[in-house]
Amino acid sequence: MPDLLGEAFERVQQEVDSAFDAFLPVPDDTRARLIEAMRYATIGGGKRVRPLLLVATAELFGVNRDAAINAGCAVEAIHAYSLIHDDLPCMDDDDLRHGKPTLHKAFDEAAAVLAGDCLHALAFDILTQADTSTDPFVRAELVATLARASGHDGMAGGQMMDIVSEEERYDLRQVTRLQQLKTGALLAASVEMGAILGRVPPEGRTHLRAYARDIGLAFQIADDLLDVEGDEEKAGKALRKDEIQGKQTFVTLMGREQARTQAEMLVDQAGRHLASYGEEARLLVDLAHFVVKRDH
Amino acid sequence: MPDLLGEAFERVQQEVDSAFDAFLPVPDDTRARLIEAMRYATIGGGKRVRPLLLVATAELFGVNRDAAINAGCAVEAIHAYSLIHDDLPCMDDDDLRHGKPTLHKAFDEAAAVLAGDCLHALAFDILTQADTSTDPFVRAELVATLARASGHDGMAGGQMMDIVSEEERYDLRQVTRLQQLKTGALLAASVEMGAILGRVPPEGRTHLRAYARDIGLAFQIADDLLDVEGDEEKAGKALRKDEIQGKQTFVTLMGREQARTQAEMLVDQAGRHLASYGEEARLLVDLAHFVVKRDH
DSSP states (O other), rough: OOOHHHHHHHHHHHHHHHHHHHHHHOOTTTTHHHHHHHHHHHHOOOOOHHHHHHHHHHHHOOOOOHHHHHHHHHHHHHHHHHHHHHHTTTTTTOOOTTTTEEHHHHHHHHHHHHHHHHHHHHHHHHIIOTTTTTTHHHHHHHHHHHHHHSSSTTOOOOOOHHHHHHHHHHHHHHHHHHHHIIHHHHHHHHHHHHHHHOOOOOOOOOHHHHHHHHHHHHHHHHHHHHHHHOHHHHSSSSEEEEHHHOOOOOHHHHHHHHHHHHHHHHHHHHHHGGGGGGGGHHHHHHHHHHHHHHHO | HHHHEEEHHHHHHHHHHHHHHHHOOOOOOOTHHHHHHHHHHSSSOOOOHHHHHHHHHHHHTOOHHHHHHHHHHHHHHHHHHHHHHHTTTTTTTTSSEEEOHHHHSOOHHHOOOOHHHHHHHHHHHIIHHHIISSSSHHHHHHHHHHHHHHTTTHHHHOOOOOHHHHOOOOHHHHHHHHHHHIHHHHHHHHHHHHHHHHHHHHGGOHHHHHHHHHHHHHHHHHHHHHHHOOOOOHHOOOOOOOHHHHHOOOOHHHHHHHHHHHHHHHHHHHHHHTTGGGGEEEEEEEEHHHHHOOOO
């Protein structure tokens, strides 16, 4: 990992951690356990790829750093709630996440359902309350983008397609569609929200959207490769699950070699979409390369 | 039920049903089952107390009917998702809701978790996308109000307090606080959002807020009484649960007689808060009376 990117990750990780710490003071009543569960899921874990994507895009347009971090926390709150609910016994039934017990293991299932729901609400709370310096038009557009990307036409819709994928034997077109929703939508929303904060009109976001689409796909191909080749300890979660569940993935459909080539091609293409931004987009280009090179 | 109120309920019920029908077309892919589950939970069930509260408040200020119905659907989507998740085996474990099988019984648990999550996102999607005639300032304030009322400082926080109430033996002050969050926050948000759509500034909402606070409490006392005295068939859900779970409620803490007197006192007081609106507030006053007289 080049230094610029490593430092950027570290800075965003610290900022996101302290923002959640401030958003979630533990109250002196019987909700304390719920807030502790929300803190468990949001502070000190995760790579923060989505907040960094958002912040790095926002930086291109000189957006105030606090406003970008706030919006990044909103996306991360959605990501965190989706992991909590996906890990539940009735969903993927996972015991390990970010190298520690999943939320329903560390607390219980009821707390996991509720903490997920509360983080979901917190995302929209953050977008509309925490940063009063952002004008209402921008706030409304941020909410619209995040709500659309996380609901049945985005992340959660993709998760539903994923759940039925064991019986369905998807082809490459269907796996691509599934992943564009399940993983791609929220990554794309992160870039889009950075541009919204930068007051870039929709017609000015074409290159950024193309970049986001490419890294979204590359990210998922890399994930499928990691599931086959990765180290469980580094990943901090159970691997080899696709194979056990008999799911079609980019790797089963293309083979490892072609999958790797495809991911690298997408990353190069993603970088070229940002050519017009020149050296200013260095962080986003590095981030694209990180997405396929990461070992967790 | 007086005719004016009965007609108002019927009209809102029809409008909310057709709005959800339009929001949730069934797609021609493997998300179909998820969307069917969302439709199951939102179309043709429930009294629609919250949308009617919102619409009746908005009417006081001459708000466009479609904008009010849209916002009412957003509140109802939050209410519907909370019922789905509350009914899950790991939460209240209920089999019956609105006289039909709960969602995880009719579909399965994974679909119930996901459909709830998608309705949660849909609420904010509706507020920011469906009604583009509403100005962005209003849209942002609607989102802020609904997110705050449904998260850990509102409905979901109250649900957490409720879950631990079996061990905690709350006193009257604590039960009141719990219910203000669990039930009161979303009812209050319904009134507040009607006023926001009416462009009433916060300092002009004092009487409406006092009205909402009183009916929120009256609603819950009536619910506690129904749990003891109600007819399961009319209620369309399991009753006598508080007693079985050994929970402290308004009824166990005050006794039936005092609880009933208190609810009626609150309803009268709620009506008086609206005195300055005169005959125009008739629907809201009637709605307050309905809240304690309902048999389901």
